[in-house]
Amino acid sequence: MPNKKLAASIVGLSLLVGAGAGAYAGANLQEIKAYLNADLKVRVNGSVVQLNDQQGSAILPITYEGNTYLPVRAVANALQVAVDYDAANQEVILGEKVNGTPLNAEKFNDYTYTKDPTQTTYKNKDYKEAYYYHDGSGGPTLIITPDKKYQTLHLKIAALDKDLTDIKIKDLDSNALLKDVGTISPNDGLKDIEVNIGNVKTVTISLQVKDGGGYFVPLIDSYYK
Template sequence: MRMKVKKSKAVRIMLVVVAMFVSSFGSAYAAANLEPINAFFNRGVSFVLKGELWQPRDEDGKPLTAIFYNGNNYLPVRALAEALKIPIDYDAANQKIYIGGKPGEKTPIFAMPMEIDNIYAIPTKDPKETNVKDKQYQEVLKIDQYGDAYFTLDRKYKRLVLDAAVISPGEYDVEFSLYNAGDTAGSAASTVLEMHSVSPDDDVKRLMFNVEGLEKIKLHVQSHNLNPYIYARILDTSFFDNGDPAAGNSSSGTIIK
């Protein structure tokens, strides 16, 4: 019985020490990084976003009120970024808030949520199908006549970097057209945002599309001559990213040899 009492006391002492350590750590962090201020909820201010009354809300949908401090009104950066359709990420480990996407973030095209026309656009890993311009790839999206591929972006990316080619026996130039496929696109969904073409004489060609601020996109692949067989291939080296500051965000096509 005595042994149990001692063990129980030891456990209680250990818990107290842990609690004191956590409290001390939290206090040290607060002392170094957090500064108390005298601020007020400003319930009299309202917001107009692009001509319409706007109510900022938190992640749970609860209304947010501006905080008035030192002559300025403040709102959480996430509420503003999402309203303006700007990607935002929070790195808790490094205490960094990324507005406009994380630099260097890159996602391969086949790792993205994708919807495709299964009749004419087919992803394949067949080695016979993935040999393009005498180079072996692991996976390609083959479009032999025409096809649409939809990608859900959630405004996380600025560019679609597309590596594409036309293989034998294709004999027509192929157009790759970008559309806004988001729920709020409305009549703009039928407007081509960007279009680039690839010739059968080209080697693998790198095409860059601006997708900044888009929730969802459609990539339409077809010949200008409408319905001939085109034998187009989208390669697994394609990806979405937030741009290359060193190279700029040019959307011109580049031949990859």
């Protein structure tokens, strides 16, 4: 597993996370004298990787009293593990969050977004907010933005009246295929699709809708972890 291989390469190293200057106000911090270490290399699966900050700029490890410290965000990116910083609780969160975060809590393309109860209701349950598309062909691409904060996407989607085909979930920035779902039929009901989205900023969900068919995606019951 890539995570274990990198962890073995940096065993004993402590990790630092970047936070805004405002986060330090009133914090219990102690000033130290440390050194940037340009000689230290980090390997992932045998290949040397460049550690970068959130803006893509190169950063160096820090050596302090014989220990080496690496920025946790850069290491998480190299591992393709989601990382987030909870300023209120002063917590670094790696990987899946304990509680799921609904899709509508983050940015999303609202082209087929609806709160109309006649469209947000599926099998007699009103899901309040949804992506809804019906009685058309082709099918607009759905775009959601986890913004590298989450490890897993739990997407619920139902086919309305006709099969949904050629369903592909991709990383918008790299065009990498995250999951080829294939086909969902109306008989499948509200299908739960799990996708690894570690270190992914924007996700696209493309699909083909047959003439007279459609799709339904509840935005609250679909969630990130």
